[in-house]
Amino acid sequence: MxxxxxxxxxxxxxxxxxxxxxxKVEEKxxxxxxxxxxxxxxxxxxxxxxVIRGIDLNSAASVITKAETKQPSEVDHDYxxxxxxxxxxxxxxxxxxxxxDSLDEVDVEIDCNDLxxxxxxxxxxxxxxxxxxxxxxxxxxxxxxxxFEGQRKPxxxxxxxxxxxxxxxxxxxxxxxK
Numbered sequence: 001m002x003x004x005x006x007x008x009x010x011x012x013x014x015x016x017x018x019x020x021x022x023x024k025v026e027e028k029x030x031x032x033x034x035x036x037x038x039x040x041x042x043x044x045x046x047x048x049x050x051v052i053r054g055i056d057l058n059s060a061a062s063v064i065t066k067a068e069t070k071q072p073s074e075v076d077h078d079y080x081x082x083x084x085x086x087x088x089x090x091x092x093x094x095x096x097x098x099x100x101d102s103l104d105e106v107d108v109e110i111d112c113n114d115l116x117x118x119x120x121x122x123x124x125x126x127x128x129x130x131x132x133x134x135x136x137x138x139x140x141x142x143x144x145x146x147x148f149e150g151q152r153k154p155x156x157x158x159x160x161x162x163x164x165x166x167x168x169x170x171x172x173x174x175x176x177x178k
Contacts, residue, residue: 033047037124037127038120038121040124041121041128043092044110045128052172053067055106057106057155057175057176058102059103060101063103064103065080068080068082070082079095079096079098080098081093082094090114090121092108092109092111093109104175104176105174105176106172106173106175110168110169111169112167112169113168114168115163118161118169118170119168122161125159125170129143129145141160142159143158144156144157155176156174156176157174159171159172160172
């Protein structure tokens, strides 16, 4: 009889423990920075502060390396280069050119294997910079935004769609206006 009670309690205990749900780990989505644009802009532009990625021209190399999420792929005197992959079809690189430890130019190249997505990214970047720096000029595939506002030194944002029939290529260059 003891064995019967023991086995009965064992079966009931196993039944109770097997019915417990293991807590599911929920992946929390990061809040969107630019919900009105493609999610890729959250990754590429990264911040509403600064000209791009929370960085302004004239920033020191130490500010740039703190703002980036990984170590540079290439480092040279007055040059930092970073490569990122957004997903399996979209990647981008960011090259920072400095003069005497002062950011002088930022070159961003976005490569995308989906031409429709690439066109959307280009239009999103155009709209983003039109809102930030009004009155762009467009000529032969180049969109140029000039900034002369406030106490900032003048700078230029140049946006170009260099896509081929099989690959989307967008170039964004931000540099001091000489």
